[in-house]
Amino acid sequence: MSRITCPILAQRVTSAAEAAAHISNGDNVAMSGFTGSGYPKAVPGALAEQIEKAHAAGDEFSIGLLTGASTSHELDGVLAESKGVHLRAPFNTDPDMRAGINSGEVEYVDTHLSHLAQQVWFGFYGNLDVAVVEVAAVLSNGLLVPSSSIGNDKTWLDLADKVIIEVNSWHPRAFEGFHDVYYGTKLPPHRNPIQILEPTQRIGDPYLRVDPDKVVAVVETDAPDRDNTFAPVDAKSEAMAGYLIDFLRHEVKAGRMPKNLLPIQSGVGNVANAVLEGLADSEFEHLHSYTEVMQDNLLKLIDTGKMDSVSATAFSLSREVAEKFNANAESYKGKILLRTQEMSNHPEIIRRLGVIAINGMVEADIYGNVNSTHVLGAKMINGIGGSGDFARNAFLNFFVSPSTAKDGAISSIVPMASHVDHTEHDVHVVITENGIADLRGAAPRRRAKRIIDNCAHPDYRERLHDYFDRAWAASEGARHTPHLLDEALSWHRNLRDTGRM
Numbered sequence: 001m002s003r004i005t006c007p008i009l010a011q012r013v014t015s016a017a018e019a020a021a022h023i024s025n026g027d028n029v030a031m032s033g034f035t036g037s038g039y040p041k042a043v044p045g046a047l048a049e050q051i052e053k054a055h056a057a058g059d060e061f062s063i064g065l066l067t068g069a070s071t072s073h074e075l076d077g078v079l080a081e082s083k084g085v086h087l088r089a090p091f092n093t094d095p096d097m098r099a100g101i102n103s104g105e106v107e108y109v110d111t112h113l114s115h116l117a118q119q120v121w122f123g124f125y126g127n128l129d130v131a132v133v134e135v136a137a138v139l140s141n142g143l144l145v146p147s148s149s150i151g152n153d154k155t156w157l158d159l160a161d162k163v164i165i166e167v168n169s170w171h172p173r174a175f176e177g178f179h180d181v182y183y184g185t186k187l188p189p190h191r192n193p194i195q196i197l198e199p200t201q202r203i204g205d206p207y208l209r210v211d212p213d214k215v216v217a218v219v220e221t222d223a224p225d226r227d228n229t230f231a232p233v234d235a236k237s238e239a240m241a242g243y244l245i246d247f248l249r250h251e252v253k254a255g256r257m258p259k260n261l262l263p264i265q266s267g268v269g270n271v272a273n274a275v276l277e278g279l280a281d282s283e284f285e286h287l288h289s290y291t292e293v294m295q296d297n298l299l300k301l302i303d304t305g306k307m308d309s310v311s312a313t314a315f316s317l318s319r320e321v322a323e324k325f326n327a328n329a330e331s332y333k334g335k336i337l338l339r340t341q342e343m344s345n346h347p348e349i350i351r352r353l354g355v356i357a358i359n360g361m362v363e364a365d366i367y368g369n370v371n372s373t374h375v376l377g378a379k380m381i382n383g384i385g386g387s388g389d390f391a392r393n394a395f396l397n398f399f400v401s402p403s404t405a406k407d408g409a410i411s412s413i414v415p416m417a418s419h420v421d422h423t424e425h426d427v428h429v430v431i432t433e434n435g436i437a438d439l440r441g442a443a444p445r446r447r448a449k450r451i452i453d454n455c456a457h458p459d460y461r462e463r464l465h466d467y468f469d470r471a472w473a474a475s476e477g478a479r480h481t482p483h484l485l486d487e488a489l490s491w492h493r494n495l496r497d498t499g500r501m
């Protein structure tokens with residue numbers, strides 16, 4: 001049966017090339033997509049061809065590109081290759097787009113994932129000219145069944161002058177009923193409390209709305225999401241997951257958390273993946289997750305009966321697991337809820353529910369400032385993503401990383417972070433394969449001792465102690481976070497100049 005049963009929208013079905021022709025040089029284009037799922041599969045490629053043709057003819061053609069979060073080569077990759085993107089927000093993991101950002105060709109606004117929609121409503125990004133949104137079906141009354149992510153789709157459909165819809169029949173038709181699209185958002189000073197009191201409580205509609213008069217094209221596709229396969233869990237990730245799970249046991253014993261813990265957010269990456277695997281083998285039961293990304297191992301926790309429910313804004317599954325899920329989607333209804341990213345990452349809700357946030361990091365300094373985004377303070381890796389939304393508002397947050405990178409040439413624990421995403425005021429627990437540093441309630445000098453002793457690699461530990469001791473000695477009258485300003489970034493300078501810290 002056709003996925004497009006609305007007579008008005010069925011008349012707008014056309015090719016990707018004709019749809020892309022509605023996008024013009026200088027447009028602000030907002031696309032669906034979050035962690036490699038629910039992004040349009042056909043129009044971005046057709047747009048990239050159009051841009052390349054314009055460039056070949058000597059014409060200018062570039063767009064501002066907004067999404068939910070990361071997409072895939074079919075969107076970010078092809079548009080980066082076309083050299084047709086002048087602005088990108090809010091998150092990217094595509095290597096070609098990253099190269100454009102780091103070469104200076106693409107201006108990248110690396111912003112908190114919960115913030116972008118409201119910032120567009122506030123007018124910070126100017127007019128939204130075109131939205132390109134993938135859905136799983138168009139109902140006879142014109143309502144849209146979202147696909148494997150919601151992200152910022154509601155805002156894009158509400159605000160864009162023109163809308164292009166991709167209807168992707170690879171997604172299960174049974175996606176109807178998996179989503180909760182909150183239409184109660186307002187602009188200050190008219191905002192109301194958001195009444196989410198439990199992770200999978202519904203407060204909105206299962207459908208996205210669109211004004212049919214704005215829909216200039218509908219494109220049919222049948223194409224899979226990005227394959228999000230993780231490397232198998234290695235020994236270091238397993239060790240970090242072990243410390244983290246033991247720490248949670250300790251918190252339960254101390255009476256700070258219920259037996260089934262508090263809702264878990266886990267970032268993407270090998271360690272977060274290992275933690276979820278570790279939970280599957282642990283004694284914890286009736287777990288809940290209030291997170292952004294529904295990953296393979298969360299699904300596994302549901303399958304094994306360990307986890308009761310997951311609220312997220314997107315799936316991010318390996319191809320193998322996605323295909324299994326698609327075949328059995330109906331059986332997960334009621335256990336998995338996808339929300340707009342404004343809601344999945346909302347500070348108010350994260351704080352109310354008391355989320356446990358687990359995210360990766362690039363480096364932490366001895367006082368607990370965490371860098372999640374940049375190499376040597378300058379080169380963008382991915383972006384802050386949702387890590388700030390969750391960490392800042394969490395009941396308890398963890399930052400995890402191997403203690404060294406590049407075969408030991410780089411220490412992830414440094415005297416001073418070369419870029420700060422999560423300040424020392426926000427960071428609760430740091431974990432490496434060497435151990436765990438509980439920074440809660442500790443003043444900076446005590447944090448320094450714990451981070452160096454418990455987390456730093458033994459090869460770097462003495463040098464870190466030595467740095468702290470000399471900084472202390474030299475900082476009479478300024479001993480809150482003692483530093484040697486001429487030396488604080490010397491480890492990074494060594495790395496730049498010699499390839500080793």
Ligand code: 0RQ
Pocket residue numbers: 035069070091113266267268269270271292293359360361362363372373375376381382383384385386387402404405406410411412
């Ligand atoms: O580089 O691939 O070239 O070897 O950084 O490092 O150890 O593979 O770790 O995949 O977990 O990523 C912070 C980037 C960690 C990620 C970050 C190099 C290292 C490797 C990756 P190579 P690993 P992970 C939910 C939450 C921000 C967004 C976020 C991230 C590469 O977790 O993007 O949390 N976080 N979102 O070699 C130089 C160092 C380094 C270093 C590692 N100190 N210096 N390079 N690397 N440490 C999801 C969303 O928000 C959507």
